Amino acid sequence: MEKKCAIEMKGITKRFGQVTANDSIDLRINRGEIMALLGENGSGKTTLMNMLSGIYQPDEGEIYEDGSRIYIRSPREAYEYGIGMIHQHYKLIEVFTATQNIILGLNDGKMDIAAAEARVKEICSRYGFDIDPGKKVYDMSVSQKQTVEIVKVLYRGADILILDEPTAVLTPQETQKLFRVLRNMKEDGKAIVIITHKLHEVMDVSDTVTVLRKGKYIGTVNTADTDPQALTDMMVGHAVSLNIERPRYPDPQRKLIVEGLTVVDEEGIRRLDSVSFTANTGEILGVAGISGSGQKELLEAITGLYPVKEGSIRFIGSDGSETELVGKTPKKIRETGIGMAFVPEDRLGMGLVGSMGMTGNMLLRSWKNGKGALLRKKDPEALANRIWKDLDVVTPGVDYPVRRLSGGNVQKVLVGREISSEPAVLMTAYAVRGLDINTSYTIYSLLTEQKMKGVAVIYVGEDLDVLIELADRILVLCGGRVAGIVDGRTATKEEIGLLMTHFDSKESGE
Secondary structure (H helix, E strand, C coil): CCCCEEEEEEEEEEEECCEEEEEEEEEEEECCEEEEEECCCCCCHHHHHHHHCCCCCCCEEEEEECCEEECCCCHHHHHHCCEEEECCCCCCCCCCEHHHHHHCCCHHHCCCHHHHHHHHHHHHHHHCCCCCCCCEHHHCCHHHHHHHHHHHHHHCCCCEEEEECCCCCCCHHHHHHHHHHHHHHHHCCCEEEEECCCHHHHHHHCCEEEEEECCEEEEEEEHHHCCHHHHHHHHHCCCCCCCCCCCCCCCCCEEEEEEEEEEECCCCCEEEEEEEEEEECCEEEEEECCCCCCHHHHHHHHCCCCCCCEEEEEEECCCCCEEECCCCCHHHHHHCCCCEEEECCCHHHHHCCCCCCHHHHHHHHHHHHCCCHHHHHCCHHHHHHHHHHHCCCCCCCCCCCHHHCCHHHHHHHHHHHHHHCCCCEEEEECCCCCCCHHHHHHHHHHHHHHHHCCCEEEEECCCHHHHHHHCCEEEEEECCEEEEEEECCCCCHHHHHHHHHCCCCCCCCC
Protein backbone atom coordinates (compact mmCIF):
# COMPACT_ATOMS: atom_id res chain seq x y z
CA MET A 1 0.00 0.00 0.00
CA GLU A 2 1.44 3.35 -1.07
CA LYS A 3 2.02 5.89 1.66
CA LYS A 4 0.32 9.27 1.45
CA CYS A 5 2.74 12.06 0.54
CA ALA A 6 3.10 14.79 3.16
CA ILE A 7 5.65 17.06 1.49
CA GLU A 8 7.37 16.97 -1.88
CA MET A 9 10.46 18.99 -2.78
CA LYS A 10 11.30 19.38 -6.46
CA GLY A 11 14.55 20.67 -7.96
CA ILE A 12 15.68 22.31 -4.71
CA THR A 13 18.95 24.21 -5.09
CA LYS A 14 20.71 26.32 -2.46
CA ARG A 15 23.97 28.19 -2.90
CA PHE A 16 26.22 29.97 -0.42
CA GLY A 17 28.53 32.14 -2.51
CA GLN A 18 30.42 29.81 -4.84
CA VAL A 19 29.40 26.69 -2.87
CA THR A 20 26.32 24.74 -3.98
CA ALA A 21 25.00 23.10 -0.81
CA ASN A 22 21.98 21.47 -2.50
CA ASP A 23 21.94 20.76 -6.23
CA SER A 24 18.49 20.24 -7.78
CA ILE A 25 17.25 17.79 -5.14
CA ASP A 26 13.91 15.94 -5.38
CA LEU A 27 12.58 14.53 -2.11
CA ARG A 28 9.28 12.97 -1.06
CA ILE A 29 8.31 12.68 2.62
CA ASN A 30 5.42 10.35 3.46
CA ARG A 31 2.94 10.35 6.32
CA GLY A 32 3.13 7.44 8.75
CA GLU A 33 6.80 6.88 7.95
CA ILE A 34 10.21 7.52 9.50
CA MET A 35 12.78 8.59 6.93
CA ALA A 36 16.49 8.68 7.76
CA LEU A 37 18.38 11.39 5.88
CA LEU A 38 21.92 10.13 5.50
CA GLY A 39 25.12 11.59 4.10
CA GLU A 40 28.66 12.63 4.87
CA ASN A 41 29.34 15.92 6.58
CA GLY A 42 28.83 18.68 4.06
CA SER A 43 26.46 16.62 1.93
CA GLY A 44 23.65 19.16 2.43
CA LYS A 45 21.33 17.29 4.80
CA THR A 46 20.75 20.05 7.35
CA THR A 47 20.65 22.78 4.69
CA LEU A 48 17.87 20.91 2.87
CA MET A 49 15.82 20.51 6.04
CA ASN A 50 16.48 24.13 7.04
CA MET A 51 14.69 25.15 3.86
CA LEU A 52 11.75 22.94 4.73
CA SER A 53 11.56 24.47 8.20
CA GLY A 54 11.76 28.07 6.96
CA ILE A 55 15.27 28.98 8.12
CA TYR A 56 16.56 29.24 4.53
CA GLN A 57 14.73 29.79 1.26
CA PRO A 58 15.75 27.86 -1.86
CA ASP A 59 17.41 29.67 -4.76
CA GLU A 60 15.64 27.33 -7.15
CA GLY A 61 12.97 24.67 -6.90
CA GLU A 62 9.49 24.20 -5.49
CA ILE A 63 7.84 22.70 -2.40
CA TYR A 64 4.41 21.04 -2.51
CA GLU A 65 2.00 19.99 0.22
CA ASP A 66 -0.92 17.75 -0.75
CA GLY A 67 -0.26 18.65 -4.38
CA SER A 68 -0.35 22.43 -3.87
CA ARG A 69 2.73 24.60 -4.10
CA ILE A 70 3.63 26.34 -0.84
CA TYR A 71 6.10 29.05 0.12
CA ILE A 72 7.89 28.77 3.48
CA ARG A 73 9.57 32.05 4.38
CA SER A 74 10.08 31.57 8.14
CA PRO A 75 9.81 28.93 10.89
CA ARG A 76 6.45 30.48 11.85
CA GLU A 77 5.15 29.88 8.33
CA ALA A 78 6.53 26.33 8.47
CA TYR A 79 4.34 25.69 11.53
CA GLU A 80 1.32 26.91 9.53
CA TYR A 81 2.00 23.98 7.19
CA GLY A 82 2.52 21.59 10.11
CA ILE A 83 6.32 21.45 9.82
CA GLY A 84 8.55 21.62 12.92
CA MET A 85 12.30 21.05 13.30
CA ILE A 86 14.15 19.98 16.45
CA HIS A 87 17.75 21.20 16.16
CA GLN A 88 20.93 19.73 17.66
CA HIS A 89 21.32 22.70 19.98
CA TYR A 90 18.22 23.24 22.04
CA LYS A 91 16.61 26.67 22.09
CA LEU A 92 15.20 26.78 25.63
CA ILE A 93 15.18 29.36 28.41
CA GLU A 94 16.76 27.69 31.43
CA VAL A 95 14.79 29.54 34.15
CA PHE A 96 11.42 28.77 32.54
CA THR A 97 9.42 25.59 33.13
CA ALA A 98 8.75 23.04 30.40
CA THR A 99 5.28 24.45 29.80
CA GLN A 100 6.46 28.07 29.71
CA ASN A 101 9.06 27.16 27.07
CA ILE A 102 6.50 25.20 25.05
CA ILE A 103 3.97 28.08 24.81
CA LEU A 104 6.51 30.90 24.58
CA GLY A 105 5.70 33.15 21.64
CA LEU A 106 2.12 31.93 21.23
CA ASN A 107 -1.19 33.73 21.84
CA ASP A 108 0.31 37.23 21.76
CA GLY A 109 2.03 36.64 25.09
CA LYS A 110 -1.15 35.62 26.93
CA MET A 111 -0.36 32.54 28.98
CA ASP A 112 -3.01 30.27 30.47
CA ILE A 113 -0.54 28.02 32.26
CA ALA A 114 -3.14 25.62 33.65
CA ALA A 115 -4.74 25.00 30.26
CA ALA A 116 -1.31 24.71 28.62
CA GLU A 117 -0.11 22.17 31.20
CA ALA A 118 -3.23 20.09 30.60
CA ARG A 119 -2.54 20.12 26.84
CA VAL A 120 1.14 19.22 27.41
CA LYS A 121 0.12 16.27 29.61
CA GLU A 122 -2.30 15.12 26.91
CA ILE A 123 0.47 15.15 24.27
CA CYS A 124 2.87 13.33 26.60
CA SER A 125 0.28 10.66 27.40
CA ARG A 126 -0.60 10.17 23.74
CA TYR A 127 2.94 9.50 22.53
CA GLY A 128 4.70 8.18 25.63
CA PHE A 129 6.77 11.17 26.71
CA ASP A 130 7.92 11.29 30.32
CA ILE A 131 8.20 14.89 31.53
CA ASP A 132 6.98 17.13 34.35
CA PRO A 133 5.38 20.22 32.73
CA GLY A 134 6.18 22.33 35.80
CA LYS A 135 9.87 21.43 35.98
CA LYS A 136 12.48 24.14 35.35
CA VAL A 137 14.73 23.51 32.35
CA TYR A 138 17.92 24.00 34.40
CA ASP A 139 16.91 20.94 36.47
CA MET A 140 16.46 18.73 33.41
CA SER A 141 18.65 16.10 31.84
CA VAL A 142 19.65 16.43 28.18
CA SER A 143 17.01 13.85 27.26
CA GLN A 144 14.29 15.81 29.09
CA LYS A 145 15.31 19.02 27.31
CA GLN A 146 15.00 17.25 23.99
CA THR A 147 11.54 16.04 25.02
CA VAL A 148 10.49 19.65 25.68
CA GLU A 149 11.64 20.63 22.18
CA ILE A 150 9.68 17.79 20.56
CA VAL A 151 6.54 18.51 22.60
CA LYS A 152 6.93 22.19 21.67
CA VAL A 153 6.59 21.46 17.94
CA LEU A 154 3.71 19.03 18.55
CA TYR A 155 1.94 21.64 20.68
CA ARG A 156 2.15 24.01 17.72
CA GLY A 157 0.38 21.46 15.53
CA ALA A 158 3.30 19.94 13.65
CA ASP A 159 2.63 16.64 11.90
CA ILE A 160 5.88 16.71 9.91
CA LEU A 161 8.81 16.53 12.33
CA ILE A 162 12.49 16.93 11.47
CA LEU A 163 15.08 15.85 14.06
CA ASP A 164 18.71 16.84 13.50
CA GLU A 165 21.11 14.33 15.13
CA PRO A 166 18.59 13.55 17.91
CA THR A 167 20.69 10.86 19.62
CA ALA A 168 24.06 12.65 19.59
CA VAL A 169 24.12 13.19 23.36
CA LEU A 170 21.72 10.46 24.55
CA THR A 171 22.55 7.25 26.38
CA PRO A 172 21.49 3.96 24.76
CA GLN A 173 18.53 3.74 27.14
CA GLU A 174 17.41 7.28 26.31
CA THR A 175 17.81 6.55 22.61
CA GLN A 176 15.53 3.53 22.79
CA LYS A 177 12.96 5.56 24.73
CA LEU A 178 13.06 8.24 22.01
CA PHE A 179 12.65 5.60 19.30
CA ARG A 180 9.55 4.21 21.05
CA VAL A 181 8.05 7.70 21.02
CA LEU A 182 8.90 8.18 17.33
CA ARG A 183 7.25 4.89 16.46
CA ASN A 184 4.14 5.97 18.36
CA MET A 185 4.06 9.21 16.38
CA LYS A 186 4.52 7.29 13.14
CA GLU A 187 1.54 5.09 14.02
CA ASP A 188 -0.45 8.28 14.56
CA GLY A 189 0.26 9.31 10.97
CA LYS A 190 3.10 11.75 11.58
CA ALA A 191 5.83 12.15 8.96
CA ILE A 192 9.26 12.03 10.61
CA VAL A 193 12.71 12.81 9.19
CA ILE A 194 15.82 11.97 11.19
CA ILE A 195 19.18 13.47 10.17
CA THR A 196 21.83 11.13 11.53
CA HIS A 197 25.17 9.46 10.83
CA LYS A 198 24.70 6.42 13.11
CA LEU A 199 24.03 3.54 10.76
CA HIS A 200 22.89 1.06 13.41
CA GLU A 201 20.20 3.54 14.50
CA VAL A 202 19.14 4.05 10.90
CA MET A 203 18.60 0.31 10.59
CA ASP A 204 16.75 0.18 13.92
CA VAL A 205 14.18 2.95 13.61
CA SER A 206 13.72 4.07 9.98
CA ASP A 207 11.40 2.80 7.27
CA THR A 208 13.26 4.42 4.37
CA VAL A 209 16.69 5.96 3.91
CA THR A 210 17.48 8.88 1.62
CA VAL A 211 21.16 9.44 0.80
CA LEU A 212 22.78 12.72 -0.24
CA ARG A 213 26.34 13.07 -1.49
CA LYS A 214 28.10 16.39 -2.05
CA GLY A 215 24.80 18.23 -2.30
CA LYS A 216 23.21 15.80 -4.74
CA TYR A 217 20.38 13.32 -4.29
CA ILE A 218 21.72 9.77 -4.66
CA GLY A 219 18.62 7.70 -3.92
CA THR A 220 15.98 6.46 -1.49
CA VAL A 221 15.84 2.82 -0.38
CA ASN A 222 13.66 0.78 1.94
CA THR A 223 15.55 0.11 5.16
CA ALA A 224 14.49 -3.53 5.13
CA ASP A 225 16.16 -3.97 1.73
CA THR A 226 19.59 -2.56 2.61
CA ASP A 227 22.41 -2.83 5.13
CA PRO A 228 25.06 -0.51 6.68
CA GLN A 229 27.69 -1.47 4.10
CA ALA A 230 25.45 -0.66 1.15
CA LEU A 231 24.41 2.64 2.71
CA THR A 232 28.03 3.59 3.34
CA ASP A 233 28.95 2.82 -0.26
CA MET A 234 26.05 5.06 -1.40
CA MET A 235 27.22 7.91 0.84
CA VAL A 236 30.89 7.76 -0.10
CA GLY A 237 30.57 6.66 -3.73
CA HIS A 238 32.88 3.67 -3.42
CA ALA A 239 33.40 0.62 -1.22
CA VAL A 240 34.50 1.40 2.34
CA SER A 241 35.59 -1.14 4.94
CA LEU A 242 33.57 -0.81 8.16
CA ASN A 243 35.84 -3.10 10.15
CA ILE A 244 37.71 -1.72 13.17
CA GLU A 245 40.74 -3.86 14.00
CA ARG A 246 41.60 -4.33 17.69
CA PRO A 247 44.86 -6.29 17.94
CA ARG A 248 46.42 -6.98 21.33
CA TYR A 249 49.73 -5.35 22.23
CA PRO A 250 52.11 -8.04 23.55
CA ASP A 251 53.36 -6.39 26.75
CA PRO A 252 51.38 -3.35 27.97
CA GLN A 253 53.01 -1.31 30.73
CA ARG A 254 51.75 1.55 32.85
CA LYS A 255 52.50 4.89 31.19
CA LEU A 256 50.23 7.34 33.00
CA ILE A 257 48.97 6.95 36.58
CA VAL A 258 46.17 9.28 37.69
CA GLU A 259 45.21 9.19 41.38
CA GLY A 260 42.58 11.20 43.23
CA LEU A 261 42.42 13.89 40.53
CA THR A 262 40.12 16.74 41.54
CA VAL A 263 39.62 19.94 39.58
CA VAL A 264 37.38 22.89 40.45
CA ASP A 265 36.22 25.55 38.00
CA GLU A 266 36.14 29.32 38.54
CA GLU A 267 32.66 29.09 40.07
CA GLY A 268 33.79 26.56 42.66
CA ILE A 269 32.09 23.60 40.97
CA ARG A 270 33.94 20.27 41.02
CA ARG A 271 34.39 19.20 37.43
CA LEU A 272 36.44 16.13 38.40
CA ASP A 273 36.09 14.45 41.78
CA SER A 274 38.79 12.00 42.94
CA VAL A 275 39.33 10.46 39.51
CA SER A 276 41.79 7.54 39.44
CA PHE A 277 42.89 5.28 36.56
CA THR A 278 45.93 4.11 34.61
CA ALA A 279 46.68 4.48 30.89
CA ASN A 280 48.93 1.77 29.52
CA THR A 281 51.30 1.47 26.58
CA GLY A 282 49.82 -0.45 23.67
CA GLU A 283 46.29 0.36 24.76
CA ILE A 284 43.41 2.55 23.67
CA LEU A 285 41.62 3.74 26.79
CA GLY A 286 38.20 4.97 25.79
CA VAL A 287 36.42 7.61 27.83
CA ALA A 288 32.61 7.64 27.81
CA GLY A 289 30.12 9.90 29.52
CA ILE A 290 27.22 12.24 28.94
CA SER A 291 28.37 15.60 27.61
CA GLY A 292 29.78 17.74 30.42
CA SER A 293 30.76 14.85 32.68
CA GLY A 294 34.37 16.03 32.95
CA GLN A 295 35.90 14.67 29.74
CA LYS A 296 37.26 18.04 28.63
CA GLU A 297 38.66 18.91 32.05
CA LEU A 298 40.32 15.49 32.37
CA LEU A 299 42.40 15.81 29.21
CA GLU A 300 43.23 19.46 29.88
CA ALA A 301 44.37 18.65 33.43
CA ILE A 302 46.70 15.92 32.15
CA THR A 303 48.25 18.28 29.60
CA GLY A 304 48.73 21.08 32.16
CA LEU A 305 46.04 23.33 30.71
CA TYR A 306 43.61 23.07 33.65
CA PRO A 307 44.65 23.72 37.26
CA VAL A 308 44.47 20.74 39.61
CA LYS A 309 43.11 21.16 43.13
CA GLU A 310 44.09 17.71 44.44
CA GLY A 311 45.61 14.50 43.19
CA SER A 312 48.52 13.17 41.20
CA ILE A 313 49.32 12.58 37.52
CA ARG A 314 52.51 10.57 37.07
CA PHE A 315 54.21 9.84 33.75
CA ILE A 316 56.27 6.63 33.68
CA GLY A 317 59.42 6.87 31.57
CA SER A 318 60.84 4.03 29.50
CA ASP A 319 63.41 3.49 32.27
CA GLY A 320 60.70 3.19 34.92
CA SER A 321 61.25 6.69 36.31
CA GLU A 322 58.20 8.70 37.41
CA THR A 323 57.57 12.36 36.64
CA GLU A 324 54.82 14.25 38.44
CA LEU A 325 52.87 16.41 35.97
CA VAL A 326 50.60 18.25 38.40
CA GLY A 327 51.79 21.83 38.74
CA LYS A 328 53.64 21.82 35.43
CA THR A 329 52.60 24.01 32.52
CA PRO A 330 52.41 22.54 29.00
CA LYS A 331 55.76 24.19 28.28
CA LYS A 332 57.37 22.63 31.36
CA ILE A 333 55.98 19.23 30.41
CA ARG A 334 57.56 19.55 26.95
CA GLU A 335 60.87 20.68 28.46
CA THR A 336 61.05 17.48 30.52
CA GLY A 337 61.11 15.56 27.24
CA ILE A 338 57.71 13.93 27.73
CA GLY A 339 56.13 13.23 24.36
CA MET A 340 52.48 14.13 24.76
CA ALA A 341 50.05 14.94 21.95
CA PHE A 342 46.57 16.38 22.41
CA VAL A 343 43.71 16.78 19.94
CA PRO A 344 41.35 19.15 21.82
CA GLU A 345 37.62 19.55 21.35
CA ASP A 346 38.13 23.22 20.41
CA ARG A 347 40.03 22.78 17.14
CA LEU A 348 40.80 26.39 16.24
CA GLY A 349 40.62 27.89 19.72
CA MET A 350 43.23 25.54 21.19
CA GLY A 351 44.59 23.25 18.49
CA LEU A 352 45.54 25.34 15.48
CA VAL A 353 46.28 28.93 14.45
CA GLY A 354 43.45 29.77 12.08
CA SER A 355 45.29 32.39 10.08
CA MET A 356 48.11 29.97 9.25
CA GLY A 357 48.06 27.30 6.59
CA MET A 358 48.83 23.64 7.13
CA THR A 359 52.56 24.19 6.74
CA GLY A 360 52.61 26.96 9.35
CA ASN A 361 50.72 24.81 11.82
CA MET A 362 53.15 21.92 11.28
CA LEU A 363 56.08 24.29 11.83
CA LEU A 364 54.42 25.69 14.96
CA ARG A 365 54.57 22.36 16.73
CA SER A 366 58.19 21.81 15.67
CA TRP A 367 59.09 25.18 17.13
CA LYS A 368 57.25 24.44 20.36
CA ASN A 369 58.94 21.10 20.80
CA GLY A 370 62.38 22.50 20.10
CA LYS A 371 63.53 19.17 18.77
CA GLY A 372 61.74 16.00 17.92
CA ALA A 373 60.06 14.10 15.16
CA LEU A 374 58.76 17.05 13.23
CA LEU A 375 62.01 19.01 13.38
CA ARG A 376 64.00 15.97 12.27
CA LYS A 377 61.94 15.87 9.09
CA LYS A 378 63.42 19.32 8.34
CA ASP A 379 60.48 20.00 6.12
CA PRO A 380 57.09 20.76 7.70
CA GLU A 381 55.78 21.43 4.21
CA ALA A 382 56.45 17.81 3.28
CA LEU A 383 54.50 16.71 6.36
CA ALA A 384 51.66 19.07 5.46
CA ASN A 385 51.54 17.60 1.96
CA ARG A 386 51.54 14.06 3.37
CA ILE A 387 48.60 14.82 5.67
CA TRP A 388 46.83 16.61 2.80
CA LYS A 389 47.11 13.49 0.67
CA ASP A 390 46.68 10.72 3.26
CA LEU A 391 43.63 12.26 4.99
CA ASP A 392 42.18 13.79 1.83
CA VAL A 393 42.04 17.32 3.25
CA VAL A 394 39.90 19.55 1.03
CA THR A 395 41.98 22.72 0.67
CA PRO A 396 43.35 24.80 -2.24
CA GLY A 397 46.87 24.33 -0.86
CA VAL A 398 49.01 23.77 2.23
CA ASP A 399 49.37 27.52 2.78
CA TYR A 400 45.62 28.25 2.64
CA PRO A 401 44.40 29.54 6.08
CA VAL A 402 42.93 26.63 8.04
CA ARG A 403 40.16 28.83 9.50
CA ARG A 404 38.66 28.91 6.01
CA LEU A 405 38.38 25.13 5.88
CA SER A 406 35.30 23.18 6.95
CA GLY A 407 35.23 21.80 10.49
CA GLY A 408 35.90 18.27 9.31
CA ASN A 409 38.96 19.31 7.30
CA VAL A 410 40.31 21.34 10.22
CA GLN A 411 40.01 18.20 12.33
CA LYS A 412 41.95 16.18 9.77
CA VAL A 413 44.82 18.68 9.89
CA LEU A 414 44.91 18.64 13.68
CA VAL A 415 44.73 14.85 14.09
CA GLY A 416 47.34 14.31 11.39
CA ARG A 417 49.75 16.77 12.97
CA GLU A 418 49.44 15.35 16.49
CA ILE A 419 49.85 11.73 15.41
CA SER A 420 52.90 12.69 13.33
CA SER A 421 54.66 14.02 16.44
CA GLU A 422 55.29 10.40 17.57
CA PRO A 423 54.06 10.89 21.15
CA ALA A 424 54.30 8.53 24.11
CA VAL A 425 50.79 9.55 25.17
CA LEU A 426 48.16 10.56 22.60
CA MET A 427 44.92 12.12 23.83
CA THR A 428 41.98 12.88 21.55
CA ALA A 429 38.67 14.60 22.33
CA TYR A 430 36.04 13.62 19.77
CA ALA A 431 38.67 12.94 17.11
CA VAL A 432 36.16 12.04 14.39
CA ARG A 433 33.49 14.65 15.13
CA GLY A 434 32.66 16.33 11.82
CA LEU A 435 34.45 13.69 9.72
CA ASP A 436 32.89 11.54 7.04
CA ILE A 437 32.71 7.78 7.50
CA ASN A 438 35.66 7.03 5.24
CA THR A 439 38.00 9.42 7.07
CA SER A 440 36.66 8.33 10.46
CA TYR A 441 37.75 4.76 9.80
CA THR A 442 41.12 6.05 8.62
CA ILE A 443 41.50 7.81 11.99
CA TYR A 444 40.54 4.64 13.87
CA SER A 445 43.25 2.78 11.97
CA LEU A 446 45.81 5.50 12.75
CA LEU A 447 44.98 5.32 16.46
CA THR A 448 45.35 1.54 16.40
CA GLU A 449 48.70 1.89 14.63
CA GLN A 450 49.84 4.22 17.41
CA LYS A 451 48.69 1.71 20.00
CA MET A 452 50.68 -1.08 18.37
CA LYS A 453 53.78 1.16 18.43
CA GLY A 454 53.47 1.23 22.22
CA VAL A 455 51.70 4.58 22.54
CA ALA A 456 49.19 5.06 25.37
CA VAL A 457 46.08 6.37 23.59
CA ILE A 458 43.23 8.08 25.46
CA TYR A 459 40.17 8.41 23.22
CA VAL A 460 37.19 10.48 24.34
CA GLY A 461 34.25 9.52 22.15
CA GLU A 462 30.48 9.89 21.96
CA ASP A 463 29.59 6.89 19.78
CA LEU A 464 29.38 3.91 22.13
CA ASP A 465 29.38 1.42 19.25
CA VAL A 466 32.77 2.74 18.13
CA LEU A 467 34.14 2.83 21.68
CA ILE A 468 33.18 -0.81 22.20
CA GLU A 469 34.84 -1.85 18.92
CA LEU A 470 37.95 0.33 19.23
CA ALA A 471 38.93 0.61 22.91
CA ASP A 472 40.69 -2.00 25.00
CA ARG A 473 39.22 -0.55 28.20
CA ILE A 474 36.53 2.10 28.69
CA LEU A 475 36.58 4.62 31.52
CA VAL A 476 33.03 5.84 32.22
CA LEU A 477 32.53 9.26 33.81
CA CYS A 478 29.35 10.34 35.56
CA GLY A 479 29.17 13.84 37.00
CA GLY A 480 32.95 14.15 37.16
CA ARG A 481 33.47 10.84 38.96
CA VAL A 482 34.60 7.44 37.73
CA ALA A 483 31.44 5.34 37.48
CA GLY A 484 33.36 2.31 36.27
CA ILE A 485 36.17 0.97 34.08
CA VAL A 486 35.07 -1.86 31.81
CA ASP A 487 36.68 -4.22 29.29
CA GLY A 488 35.96 -2.98 25.76
CA ARG A 489 35.84 -6.55 24.44
CA THR A 490 33.06 -7.68 26.76
CA ALA A 491 31.17 -4.49 27.66
CA THR A 492 27.69 -3.74 26.31
CA LYS A 493 26.12 -0.41 25.38
CA GLU A 494 23.45 -0.98 28.00
CA GLU A 495 26.05 -1.52 30.73
CA ILE A 496 27.94 1.62 29.76
CA GLY A 497 24.71 3.60 29.44
CA LEU A 498 23.74 2.74 33.01
CA LEU A 499 27.16 3.76 34.30
CA MET A 500 26.89 7.08 32.41
CA THR A 501 23.76 7.97 34.39
CA HIS A 502 24.17 6.15 37.70
CA PHE A 503 27.35 6.47 39.73
CA ASP A 504 28.75 3.14 40.90
CA SER A 505 31.92 3.06 42.98
CA LYS A 506 32.79 -0.45 41.78
CA GLU A 507 35.43 -0.48 39.07
CA SER A 508 36.73 -3.27 36.89
CA GLY A 509 39.39 -3.67 34.26
CA GLU A 510 42.24 -1.99 36.18
